[in-house]
Structure formats: structure tokens, C-alpha cells
Amino acid sequence: MPETTAAPRTKTRLKTERPKLHKVILLNDDFTPRDFVVTVLKGEFHMSEDQAHRVMITAHQRGVCVVAVFTRDVAETKATRATEAGKAKGYPLQFTTEPEE
Ligand code: NFA
Incomplete structure (x- = not known):
């Protein structure tokens, strides 16, 4: 009587790691015009006028105000682009990034 032994199931479910998210943070300064900050937030972060105004205020x-969270590369690229937009107009506007807890 042939004995049939089922082969062990060895299919492995690899754990999918979620990438850590990084915050983009807007810093206040005394010089950048409010309207310009709102324009940059709308252009770089696809915010509505209302959302952009709330973040600016x-x-x-x-x-400081957290603008949004992204994967690290996207957060850094957007923070750099938004900071450069201010620099191009001679404003000290600054966006930084930091990892979420
Ligand atoms: N504090 C700036 C002003 O009164 C406006 C501003 C808001 C700048 C948020 C930077 C960030 N013109």
C-alpha cells in the first residue's frame, strides 16, 4: 500500500514593509508675503486656496505648520522646490522635512 505524504507547503508570505513617511514643514518668517506663501502651497502641494490659506496662517x-506627508524622496524634493521658489523671488521662505514618529 503506497503511502502518500503531502509535500509541506513552503510558499512564504513576505512581509510588505510600508515606507516611513516624512513631514514637509513650513517655517514662518517676517518677510515672505502671505499671498506668495499661499501661491507656493497651491502650486507645489496641490492645495485649494482655502487649505493653503489655513496652512499659511x-x-x-x-x-511652523505641517504641510503634508510623503515618502522621503518626495518630501525632500517638494521641500527643496518650494524653498527655491521663495529664493528665486529673494524671500527667506523655508520648508524642511522630518521623519514621522
Ligand atoms: N509671516 C509672513 C508675513 O507676515 C507670512 C508667512 C507665513 C511667511 C507663513 C512664511 C510662512 N508676511
Whole structure:
């Protein structure tokens, strides 16, 4: 009587790691015009006028505001582009990034 032994199932489910997200943070300064900040937020981060205005006012009042979260490369590229947009107009506007907890 042939004995049939089922082969062990060895298919492995590899754990899919979610990439860590990084915040883009808008810093307040005393020189960049409010409208320009709103324009940059709309252009670089695809925000509505309302959203952009709220983020600008929050940074203006509290010193900083989280704009959005992205994977590290995207966050760094957007922060650099947005900071460059200010620099091109002679403004000290700054966007930084930091990893989420
Ligand atoms: N504080 C700037 C002003 O009063 C506006 C501003 C807001 C700048 C947010 C940078 C970031 N013109």
C-alpha cells in the first residue's frame, strides 16, 4: 500500500514593509508675503486656496505648520522646490522635512 505524504507547503508570505513617511514643514518668517506663501502651497502641494490659506496662517501664528506627508524622496524634493521658489523671488521662505514618529 503506497503511502502518500503531502509535500509541506513552503510558499512564504513576505512581509510588505510600508515606507516611513516624512513631514514637509513650513517655517514662518517676517518677510515672505502671505499671498506668495499661499501661491507656493497651491502650486507645489496641490492645495485649494482655502487649505493653503489655513496652512499659511497656522505657520504665521505658531511658527511652523505641517504641510503634508510623503515618502522621503518626495518630501525632500517638494521641500527643496518650494524653498527655491521663495529664493528665486529673494524671500527667506523655508520648508524642511522630518521623519514621522
Ligand atoms: N509671516 C509672513 C508675513 O507676515 C507670512 C508667512 C507665513 C511667511 C507663513 C512664511 C510662512 N508676511
